[in-house]
Amino acid sequence: MADAKKKGLSEAERQAYIDRYGLTPAEASYDILIRMIEDMFADGLKTEVEPFPETDREFGQLLDALRELSPDQLRQKLILSGWLLEPYGEEQMRCQECMYYLVHKRWCDLPELDLPAKPDWWCRLWRI
Amino acid sequence: MANLLWLQGGACSGNTMSFLNAEEPSACDLVTDFGINVLWQPSLGLELGDQVKSIIEKCISGEIKLDIFVFEGTVINAPNGTGEWNRFCGRPMKEWVKELAAAADFVVAIGDCATWGGIPATAPNPSDSEGLQFLKREKGGALGADFTAKSGLPVINIPGCPAHPDWVTQILVGVATGRAGDLTLDEFQRPKTFFSSFTQTGCTRNMHFAYKVSTTAFGQRKGCLFYDLGCRGPMTHSPCNRILWNRHSSKTRAGMPCLGCTEPEFPFYDLAPGTVFKTQTVMGVPRDMPEGVDKKGYIKLTAAAKGAAPAWAEEDIFVV
Numbered sequence: 001m002a003d004a005k006k007k008g009l010s011e012a013e014r015q016a017y018i019d020r021y022g023l024t025p026a027e028a029s030y031d032i033l034i035r036m037i038e039d040m041f042a043d044g045l046k047t048e049v050e051p052f053p054e055t056d057r058e059f060g061q062l063l064d065a066l067r068e069l070s071p072d073q074l075r076q077k078l079i080l081s082g083w084l085l086e087p088y089g090e091e092q093m094r095c096q097e098c099m100y101y102l103v104h105k106r107w108c109d110l111p112e113l114d115l116p117a118k119p120d121w122w123c124r125l126w127r128i
Numbered sequence: 129m130a131n132l133l134w135l136q137g138g139a140c141s142g143n144t145m146s147f148l149n150a151e152e153p154s155a156c157d158l159v160t161d162f163g164i165n166v167l168w169q170p171s172l173g174l175e176l177g178d179q180v181k182s183i184i185e186k187c188i189s190g191e192i193k194l195d196i197f198v199f200e201g202t203v204i205n206a207p208n209g210t211g212e213w214n215r216f217c218g219r220p221m222k223e224w225v226k227e228l229a230a231a232a233d234f235v236v237a238i239g240d241c242a243t244w245g246g247i248p249a250t251a252p253n254p255s256d257s258e259g260l261q262f263l264k265r266e267k268g269g270a271l272g273a274d275f276t277a278k279s280g281l282p283v284i285n286i287p288g289c290p291a292h293p294d295w296v297t298q299i300l301v302g303v304a305t306g307r308a309g310d311l312t313l314d315e316f317q318r319p320k321t322f323f324s325s326f327t328q329t330g331c332t333r334n335m336h337f338a339y340k341v342s343t344t345a346f347g348q349r350k351g352c353l354f355y356d357l358g359c360r361g362p363m364t365h366s367p368c369n370r371i372l373w374n375r376h377s378s379k380t381r382a383g384m385p386c387l388g389c390t391e392p393e394f395p396f397y398d399l400a401p402g403t404v405f406k407t408q409t410v411m412g413v414p415r416d417m418p419e420g421v422d423k424k425g426y427i428k429l430t431a432a433a434k435g436a437a438p439a440w441a442e443e444d445i446f447v448v
Contacts, residue, residue: 052411056402059409093412097431099342099355104439109344127342127356127412128430 082124139201150293202257330369339437360388362418
């Protein structure tokens with residue numbers, strides 16, 4: 001029931017994924033998801049890096065928004081989470097030290113993201 | 129034979145319920161094996177009304193020797209300092225408490241409410257509640273900072289919401305059998321034998337704490353509850369994972385974050401929305417660090433631990 005309410009891809013977006021990768025993000029393997037993410041940034045994707053969620057209420061609001069998305073909405077997930085393919089800030093925060101990052105699986109274990117990630121990437125849901 | 133009187137102020141009876149579940153020793157053992165004479169207890173006493181009042185008055189006058197006075201719940205001062213919101217046997221409970229505490233050899237506060245005010249004393253504290261000798265971290269409370277019972281000891285605080293039954297019965301046995309001299313209390317007058325270690329001591333999730341793997345949602349058996357779900361185990365003094373609940377479990381073992389209920393600040397952040405079951409952070413770094421750890425050290429430790437974590441730490445190893 002909850003999945004039925006989630007926003008899905010438009011037909012055009014769906015077709016674009018099929019044309020380029022032969023499948024959509026929800027069906028993609030680890031390697032293809034990594035490729036999809038890197039390709040989006042190579043194509044000029046800008047994500048909402050700021051504001052950093054300072055309070056838990058702000059953090060929770062981001063999670064609420066992410067929960068609305070279906071696994072296929074990879075692009076929106078990256079935008080909302082402020083995803084970057086490099087460390088961020090003076091302290092060079094990165095996935096490697098984030099609590100949600102599984103270093104061996106190279107995976108973001110935050111249920112609302114649930115995506116592959118490289119150690120030197122970052123997003124604004126970072127926690128240590 | 130040691131005479132014990134137990135009264136309740138602003139209480140939910142949770143500590144009485146806990147006490148009645150004690151096993152080592154049990155509430156019955158206190159009577160049959162350790163010579164404790166329960167003069168009256170709200171859930172056990174047979175006397176009613178004037179009969180209870182008579183017992184209390186005899187304790188105060190010295191006609192009945194009062195060895196141990198146990199208090200559960202807050203001392204209520206509302207309205208306007210009168211304590212009229214909590215009347216018992218014809219007068220405000222706070223007046224009985226002062227007179228009984230002065231008459232007793234030992235005074236024992238059971239549970240957060242009696243120790244430092246607990247949930248009722250959370251802002252805005254409408255019942256003007258306080259503990260026997262503390263209001264949250266501030267020493268004083270209903271009996272005053274300098275109070276000592278006839279034995280020379282201040283109020284013995286056994287906090288918790290509720291206190292573990294065996295903490296209660298073991299301290300009562302110690303006092304009743306003349307071993308009070310062996311008790312050492314910490315700065316909040318908690319027996320050090322129970323409250324020097326942390327809730328985290330003995331936690332089955334410690335390996336996940338060490339390797340910095342987080343539980344990210346309720347129901348997961350892998351991961352540490354500290355990083356995301358607000359667990360206060362690393363900075364809460366209690367033996368919850370040494371003296372297990374119901375002899376076989378604890379909050380953290382059951383997947384429930386420690387709420388820090390043996391500390392004076394409980395409930396933390398005055399229960400503001402979003403502060404329960406969520407680790408409070410500043411720029412992604414926990415606001416409350418494990419005791420004795422600073423931010424810089426924490427970041428270094430995290431980097432090293434995650435770099436060294438074995439693959440199995442990312443799995444649910446508790447296979448049924």
